[in-house]
Amino acid sequence: MEPSDKDRLREKLARSIGKEPSYEEKKRRKERSKAKRAERPRRAEDDWEADDELALVRRAPARARERPDTNARPAASESGLVVALARTRVEVRTGERKLELPRPHGLELAIGDRVLLDGGRIVSREARRARLARPDPADPRRELVLAANVDLGAIVVSVVAPPLVAGLVDRLQIALASSGVPALVIVNKVELLQGSEAAGRELAELETEWRELGFESLRVSAATGLGLDTLRARLAGRTAVLVGHSGVGKSSLVNALAPRSELATGGLSSGNLRGRHTTSAGRMIELADGAWLVDTPGVREFGLAGLSRDELRGAFAEFARFTAGCRFADCSHLVEPDCAVRAAVERRELSRRRFESYARIAATLDG
Numbered sequence: 001m002e003p004s005d006k007d008r009l010r011e012k013l014a015r016s017i018g019k020e021p022s023y024e025e026k027k028r029r030k031e032r033s034k035a036k037r038a039e040r041p042r043r044a045e046d047d048w049e050a051d052d053e054l055a056l057v058r059r060a061p062a063r064a065r066e067r068p069d070t071n072a073r074p075a076a077s078e079s080g081l082v083v084a085l086a087r088t089r090v091e092v093r094t095g096e097r098k099l100e101l102p103r104p105h106g107l108e109l110a111i112g113d114r115v116l117l118d119g120g121r122i123v124s125r126e127a128r129r130a131r132l133a134r135p136d137p138a139d140p141r142r143e144l145v146l147a148a149n150v151d152l153g154a155i156v157v158s159v160v161a162p163p164l165v166a167g168l169v170d171r172l173q174i175a176l177a178s179s180g181v182p183a184l185v186i187v188n189k190v191e192l193l194q195g196s197e198a199a200g201r202e203l204a205e206l207e208t209e210w211r212e213l214g215f216e217s218l219r220v221s222a223a224t225g226l227g228l229d230t231l232r233a234r235l236a237g238r239t240a241v242l243v244g245h246s247g248v249g250k251s252s253l254v255n256a257l258a259p260r261s262e263l264a265t266g267g268l269s270s271g272n273l274r275g276r277h278t279t280s281a282g283r284m285i286e287l288a289d290g291a292w293l294v295d296t297p298g299v300r301e302f303g304l305a306g307l308s309r310d311e312l313r314g315a316f317a318e319f320a321r322f323t324a325g326c327r328f329a330d331c332s333h334l335v336e337p338d339c340a341v342r343a344a345v346e347r348r349e350l351s352r353r354r355f356e357s358y359a360r361i362a363a364t365l366d367g
Contacts, residue, residue, distance in 0.1 A: 078117040079126075082109055082148075083284035090122060093284075110145035111282045111294050112239060130179040132241050135303040143305045146282060147241035147294040153183045154235075154293075156244035156253065159199045160192040165245060166206055170357045171302045172243060173215060174315045178307070184234065185210060185217040186242075188249040191224050209351055213318065222252040232257060236289035246298025254295050258287050309365055316358050318350060334359060 080099070084091035090109060092099045094117070103109070104122045114126040128148045136144040153176035157164045164187070173183045187207075193200045210217050218234070220227035235257075242250045282296045304312075309332065313319065319333065325340030326333070333341040333355075344350040 080115050080117055080122075081284070082111055082113040082115060085109060085111060085282065092117070092122070108145070110148040111284050112148040112150060112241075112292075114149065130181050132175060132179070132181065132243065133305050134175065134299075135305045140303065146243065146296050149239060150181055150241045150294065151238040152235070152240040153181045154186050154240045154242045155183055156186045156188055156242055156248045156250045158189040158192075158245075158248040159187065159203055160189065160196050162245060162247045163199070164203065164206070166353060167357045167360065168245060168299075168302055169210075170354070171304060171361065174307070174312070174361075175302070175304055177315065178311070183215060184240075185215060186231065186253070187217060187219045188222055188253060190219045190226065191221045209354070220253070222249050222256045225256070228256055232287070232289070232291075235287065235291040235293070237291060239292040239294070241294040241296060243296050243302075244298065246300070248298070250295055250298070254285055254293055257293070258285050303364065304361065307361075307365060309362065312358070312362060312365065316354065318354070319358075322350070332362065334362060 078094055080092035080094040082090060083093045083098070085103070088103050090101050090103045092101055092115060099117075099120075101117075101120065101122055107122065107125060109115070109122075109125060110128075110131065112131075113128065115122045116124045116126070128145075130150055131145050131148045132150060132153060133143045133145045136142040153172065155169055155172045157169060169185060176183045187203065193203070207217050218227055218231060220231055222228075231253075242253065244250055282294055285293045285295060287293060307315075313323075313333070319341050322340040322344045323331065323333075325343075326336070327338035328336050331339055331341070333339050341350065341355070345352055345355045
């Protein structure tokens, strides 16, 4: 039997047992399938198809269907602003929309980051122009960015309850200055000064010190509204990060500035006058006049990420006019003999409080 005869016999046997439809049957099935697709309702995913790289791309819409599709995916290469973070999800603002998206693996994100979206996914992060960072409490070798792309660091402190901790202000001012971000010290709860003359004198001395160092401060009260109009004007058109100890009233300030935010607030834990944590994760809140606030969790301590000893000495700029008198050019101002900086402290030409703050920070640095 010739090969062609064998092939024809094989095809005849296959058709006889129903395994291989004839050419005419294949054609009829294809036409029925096409007719069913034409009858079914059009779906949003019909606008997408695989290109040569196996990526989804949008088909050119038919002229008769050129109308907005509310179920369409986010546009490719769309820019967005990270306004909230969770362990596995990210909230991104794009224009007037807020999208909840999966948190991408291998891409470090912070509130305030500008990100690029493609097909409903975060694919990259734009370069940061400024940030507030600290060592990660879970792993001090890593840097934890609390807020990115900020124009102002609003250091919130309180008086009396909890008491003002000037050393934390020093640390936060150094961390902000390392990114070129100006600092504003917001003294909240000033209504409590009426019952404490000592706290009032301490605050006045610190305000004089900050002013001489070129640091701006502002007295406010979230409870009475004192100073809030001035604060609003200072924040207008800027992105500011609020940072400070627990219990100083950061969330109360946000609620006073943006009543619709309705952030949770809490009192003070009994016994130690230290605030309970009420902000468990940072969030970005939009205010009037183009302002944005990043409310961060309260901190107990604030380490300085990657700060060298030379950078620390430079951060205490008031030391500079005395350092030429030190015996050693690389004097740390801590233990060396004939240190002109320590001598100036003893003569009360330099603030003892500031010098002690410098020494405490130096003790935490490596090397």
